[in-house]
Amino acid sequence: MAEILNSLTTDDSVNKVLQGVSESEEIAEDILGDRGLIVELERRKNxxxxxxxxxxxxxxxxxxxxxxxxxxKMKTKDARDLIRRDTQNISHEVESIRNKLxxxxxxxxxxxxxxxLKGFNLKPLSRNELAALGTTPRS
Known part of the structure; x- marks a missing residue:
């Protein structure tokens, strides 16, 4: 029985399968970590x-x-500007993470x-492209 197990673990095809599974698990963990980071950044943005x-x-x-x-303690106008900049920074970071995702x-x-996946890499039309089509963007 031990000989059979040893022959299975040394087999190249088994090693390839194990390597593929470990690589896919590693990538999947990265994906889940990125999704969690996006959720946290969206909470902060909210x-x-x-x-x-x-x-x-x-x-x-x-x-x-x-x-x-x-x-x-700061001026209200400065506080609004600080919040606006932080919101923009978070939005850019979320967009960057989504592109990497x-x-x-x-x-x-x-x-x-x-x-x-089909349609996964679609990007929305810009305002200029929508204007060229003769439609207006929804608010």
């Missing part, structure tokens, strides 16, 4: 959106902002010998 709305409704020249481990999903499907 908190910034809530803060922005609170600043719009509030009145006063200065507000307290939590910046890292410190509370800082598409590549990782394609790589995973290649490792698993599955066909690539």
């Amino acid at each position: 908190a910034l959106r809530e803060a922005s709305r609170a600043l719009e409704r509030g009145d006063g020249d200065k507000v307290w902002i939590l910046n890292g481990p410190f509370f800082v 598409k590549v990782k999903v394609d790589k995973l499907r290649d490792v698993e010998n599955q066909p690539n």
Whole structure:
């Protein structure tokens, strides 16, 4: 029985299968980590959106902002600009992660010998392209 197990573990085809499974598991873990990171960044972006709305409704020249481990008192206009910049940075980071995620999903499907997803790499039309078609973007 031990001889049979030894011959199976040394077989090249078994090693290739194990290598393929471990590679696909590694890529899948990367994909799940990226998805979790996107969820966390979207939560942070939503908190910034809530803060922005609170600043719009509030009145006063200065507000307290939590910046890292410190509370800082700053002008409302500066706080709005800070929140806007943070929101834009998070949006760019999420977009970057999503683009990398598409590549990782394609790589995973290649490792698993599955066909690539159709329509997965589509990009929306720009405003200029929509104008050329004679349609207007939805708000």
